[in-house]
Amino acid sequence: MELYNGSLDTKEIFGRWLDEQSHSNYGAYIPFVGTIRAEDGISALSFDIYEPVLQVWFDKWVEKAKERGAIVKMAHSIGDVEVHTSSYISAVFSPQRKVALSLINEFVEDFKANAPIWKYDVIDGERVYAQDRSTPMSGAGLLG
Amino acid sequence: MELYNGSLDTKEIFGRWLDEQSHSNYGAYIPFVGTIRAEDGISALSFDIYEPVLQVWFDKWVEKAKERGAIVKMAHSIGDVEVHTSSYISAVFSPQRKVALSLINEFVEDFKANAPIWKYDVIDGERVYAQDRSTPMSGAGLLG
Amino acid sequence: MVKVEFLGPMGIEPIEIEVSNLKELSKILKENRDISSWLDKSAVAINDVMVNNLDTTLNSGDRVSILPPVCGG
Amino acid sequence: MVKVEFLGPMGIEPIEIEVSNLKELSKILKENRDISSWLDKSAVAINDVMVNNLDTTLNSGDRVSILPPVCGG
Numbered sequence: 001m002e003l004y005n006g007s008l009d010t011k012e013i014f015g016r017w018l019d020e021q022s023h024s025n026y027g028a029y030i031p032f033v034g035t036i037r038a039e040d041g042i043s044a045l046s047f048d049i050y051e052p053v054l055q056v057w058f059d060k061w062v063e064k065a066k067e068r069g070a071i072v073k074m075a076h077s078i079g080d081v082e083v084h085t086s087s088y089i090s091a092v093f094s095p096q097r098k099v100a101l102s103l104i105n106e107f108v109e110d111f112k113a114n115a116p117i118w119k120y121d122v123i124d125g126e127r128v129y130a131q132d133r134s135t136p137m138s139g140a141g142l143l144g
Numbered sequence: 145m146e147l148y149n150g151s152l153d154t155k156e157i158f159g160r161w162l163d164e165q166s167h168s169n170y171g172a173y174i175p176f177v178g179t180i181r182a183e184d185g186i187s188a189l190s191f192d193i194y195e196p197v198l199q200v201w202f203d204k205w206v207e208k209a210k211e212r213g214a215i216v217k218m219a220h221s222i223g224d225v226e227v228h229t230s231s232y233i234s235a236v237f238s239p240q241r242k243v244a245l246s247l248i249n250e251f252v253e254d255f256k257a258n259a260p261i262w263k264y265d266v267i268d269g270e271r272v273y274a275q276d277r278s279t280p281m282s283g284a285g286l287l288g
Numbered sequence: 289m290v291k292v293e294f295l296g297p298m299g300i301e302p303i304e305i306e307v308s309n310l311k312e313l314s315k316i317l318k319e320n321r322d323i324s325s326w327l328d329k330s331a332v333a334i335n336d337v338m339v340n341n342l343d344t345t346l347n348s349g350d351r352v353s354i355l356p357p358v359c360g361g
Numbered sequence: 362m363v364k365v366e367f368l369g370p371m372g373i374e375p376i377e378i379e380v381s382n383l384k385e386l387s388k389i390l391k392e393n394r395d396i397s398s399w400l401d402k403s404a405v406a407i408n409d410v411m412v413n414n415l416d417t418t419l420n421s422g423d424r425v426s427i428l429p430p431v432c433g434g
Contacts, residue, residue, distance in 0.1 A: 011158070011159045011162065015155045018155065018177070022179075022228055025181050026181075027179055029179065030175070030177070032245075033162070034172060035166075035173065036171075037169050037171045037239065048295070049360075050355065053336050053355070056336060056337065084167055097176075097252065097256070101176075101249045101253075104174070108245060111360055114358070116295065116355050117361075118358060118359065129297035134357035135359065136329040136331065137330075137338075137357070140328075140329050140355075141327070141329060142314075143313065143314040143318075143330070143354070144314075144328035192370075194369070194426065197409050197411065200410065232433065232434045252434075255433055255434065256433065257431075258431070260368065260369075260431055261431055261432065261434075262368070262429065262432065263433070264370070277432050278429070278430035278431055279431060280404065281404035283405070284401075284404040284430070286413065286415060287383065287386065287427070288387075288402070
């Protein structure tokens with residue numbers, strides 16, 4: 001798991017992960033690259049991350065992937081990320097195509113639902129919590 | 145659609161596609177990279193492609209993707225591709241994460257089933273048709 | 289004493305309180321207007337492990353995190 | 362005359378024959394031992410368009426492709 005201040009260096013990360021696994025004999029490598037869309041007058045999105053819980057979440061996925069003979073990787077931005085640059089890359093390596101395709105889907109969807117990351121629109125230099133696009137985590141409401 | 149003799153320059157292709165679409169406002173970019181696995185004593189795989197039918201197949205996918213607001217891309221090798229190098233990259237760009245995840249799955253699976261490409265194991269310099277891993281195309285058996 | 293921290297957009301300083309389980313903590317937090325509106329949609333971790341049971345015991349030195357709705361990516 | 366080409370691993374030279382539809386072509390190809398074993402599992406294109414109907418007419422100058430089982434990627 002890799003966290004960076006600001007935009008990701010997407011090509012560097014893609015290439016380094018490829019090189020790291022170049023002799024691991026995985027037949028399928030599927031990265032998912034998330035890029036900030038220009039919409040609603042934002043200049044950037046901004047992210048807060050609670051790293052300890054994110055690490056626990058990620059470590060569980062490493063185990064789940066391992067049980068299926070696969071590897072997962074992840075990189076995410078902290079702070080401001082300008083439109084048309086990338087804030088998120090997940091990836092799966094697997095010997096089998098079908099495992100890889102299924103796993104990248106499950107991994108990215110669970111990431112969206114349960115990774116402890118908070119998103120803010122940056123509009124005219126102000127940071128506004130993206131409440132309407134945010135999802136209560138699994139188990140939310142326990143104290144409510 | 146891009147066809148190359150021998151192994152793909154995976155990083156160049158990934159980076160070029162990323163740059164080409166860097167201002168198209170797609171939020172999700174999912175490449176699928178296929179790499180030759182070392183198994184059964186092969187030194188390489190080798191590929192024949194019937195390009196005219198592949199182009200028709202690909203053009204239909206460009207249309208299908210467009211109807212869903214997305215883009216598909218594809219690169220494939222012709223001839224010998226050594227183990228631990230890549231022969232195949234597909235990719236999807238989409239504004240929406242869920243469309244991208246679904247489309248890359250459908251696109252890659254249909255590619256495996258219906259792209260007119262023939263695979264050979266290269267063992268001791270000999271080219272052996274990978275018959276047991278090959279799939280009759282949709283509509284096969286018409287003249288049988 | 290138990291430390292309670294409010295993550296992400298909640299914008300509330302951490303507090304330290306004397307409670308022995310999550311049920312007690314819930315009662316106290318509901319009395320605070322700034323906090324109570326978040327509780328319905330927030331998840332809870334104790335010492336960075338997510339929890340789902342309101343009967344969970346709290347010991348002195350435990351750190352409770354309140355995690356509002358997320359949107360990574 | 363219709364040109365018939367055998368793609369990929371079939372390793373058979375193209376032939377030119379006089380036929381007016383796919384049904385007739387099927388009969389002729391079945392008589393060739395090297396070809397007949399491939400027919401059950403091969404798909405067919407006419408002028409690079411995949412076809413599914415045995416009644417499809419063939420015109421002089423048409424090019425028929427026989428496509429054996431595939432495995433790209």
